Amino acid sequence: MATLNRVIRSAYYSPFTIRRLSDLVSDPASIRIASTPNQSPCTRITLPVSRDALGTRSVQWVFLGCPGVGKGTYASRLSNLLGVPHIATGDLVRDELASSGPLSKKLAEIVNKGQLVPDEVIIDLLSKRLEKGQTKGETGFILDGFPRTIRQAEILEGVTDIDMVINLKLREDALLAKCLGRRICSQCGGNFNVAAIDFKGENGQPGICMPPLLPPPQCASKLITRTDDTEEVVKERLRVYHDQCEPVEDFYRARGKLLEFNLPGGIPESWPKLLRALHVEDLDNKQSAAA
Numbered sequence: 223m224a225t226l227n228r229v230i231r232s233a234y235y236s237p238f239t240i241r242r243l244s245d246l247v248s249d250p251a252s253i254r255i256a257s258t259p260n261q262s263p264c265t266r267i268t269l270p271v272s273r274d275a276l277g278t279r280s281v282q283w284v285f286l287g288c289p290g291v292g293k294g295t296y297a298s299r300l301s302n303l304l305g306v307p308h309i310a311t312g313d314l315v316r317d318e319l320a321s322s323g324p325l326s327k328k329l330a331e332i333v334n335k336g337q338l339v340p341d342e343v344i345i346d347l348l349s350k351r352l353e354k355g356q357t358k359g360e361t362g363f364i365l366d367g368f369p370r371t372i373r374q375a376e377i378l379e380g381v382t383d384i385d386m387v388i389n390l391k392l393r394e395d396a397l398l399a400k401c402l403g404r405r406i407c408s409q410c411g412g413n414f415n416v417a418a419i420d421f422k423g424e425n426g427q428p429g430i431c432m433p434p435l436l437p438p439p440q441c442a443s444k445l446i447t448r449t450d451d452t453e454e455v456v457k458e459r460l461r462v463y464h465d466q467c468e469p470v471e472d473f474y475r476a477r478g479k480l481l482e483f484n485l486p487g488g489i490p491e492s493w494p495k496l497l498r499a500l501h502v503e504d505l506d507n508k509q510s511a512a513a
């Protein structure tokens with residue numbers, strides 16, 4: 223993963239490297255990339271892909287979807303189930319904002335307008351996160367909120383193989399309601415949603431019912447909202463998604479890696495259906511249901 227980290231950084235700074243990647247991949251278990259133009263031409267960086275004792279590689283999945291669709295919820299559940307880290311670039315950005323480091327003021331301005339932060343900032347935050355994970359022996363990943371631009375998708379494709387891209391979908395009025403209903407416990411960090419969604423089917427859109435996910439009494443007085451979850455900013459984030467992130471869906475669709483999943487309702491209804499669509503079994507739940 224350290225090498226992945228290095229490769230992501232060098233790939234970002236070298237468009238030349240990315241164009242040549244396809245010529246250099248010789249072994250499906252490793253990805254070689256050319257040196258950047260100012261390195262020695264014989265330099266090769268190899269990304270070893272971690273495998274377990276049976277030779278199975280950990281999953282490398284990506285979650286796409288509009289703000290409020292539930293990428294974080296489902297990515298985090300899957301990461302627990304599959305034993306791979308859930309890496310959300312939105313969380314990395316929020317950690318940076320909270321750190322009041324040199325970047326935080328500039329980032330706050332961008333995020334609170336509903337815009338995307340520059341690719342080089344995201345690549346840097348992601349690289350540092352991967353580096354940390356590598357020291358802890360992490361393998362595989364579920365990426366949430368990355369890639370969000372074609373440039374980011376090309377960089378990722380240049381350094382590793384993504385197995386599957388899960389594109390979560392929900393009608394737009396439900397997305398807005400879910401963002402506005404989102405609450406976070408300032409003490410335990412738990413995520414809740416006070417929106418009670420019950421929209422009838424109309425104009426070709428299916429009806430949808432999503433009950434609220436209310437906090438337990440100990441969290442109820444400590445709830446906060448994200449500064450970018452105001453109606454104006456959510457609408458801008460949705461516009462930015464359609465404009466800059468939807469092309470990423472096309473990027474993976476063209477490569478046969480996109481799995482579209484229309485959320486049928488709240489978590490209890492959607493989770494088992496998502497697992498079925500992904501051919502993943504939740505053995506813990508099965509065992510507890512059978513007990």
Ligand SMILES: Nc1ncnc2c1ncn2[C@@H]1O[C@H](COP(=O)(O)OP(=O)(O)O)[C@@H](O)[C@H]1O
Pocket residue numbers: 287288289290311312313315332333336337338339340341344366367368369370371374450459
């Ligand atoms: N891959 C990325 N590229 C650029 N900006 C990003 C990326 N990931 C997160 N951000 C920034 O962090 C904000 C919050 O991200 P996230 O929590 O994933 O939001 P959302 O709920 O809109 O999906 C985004 O609006 C954007 O400003």
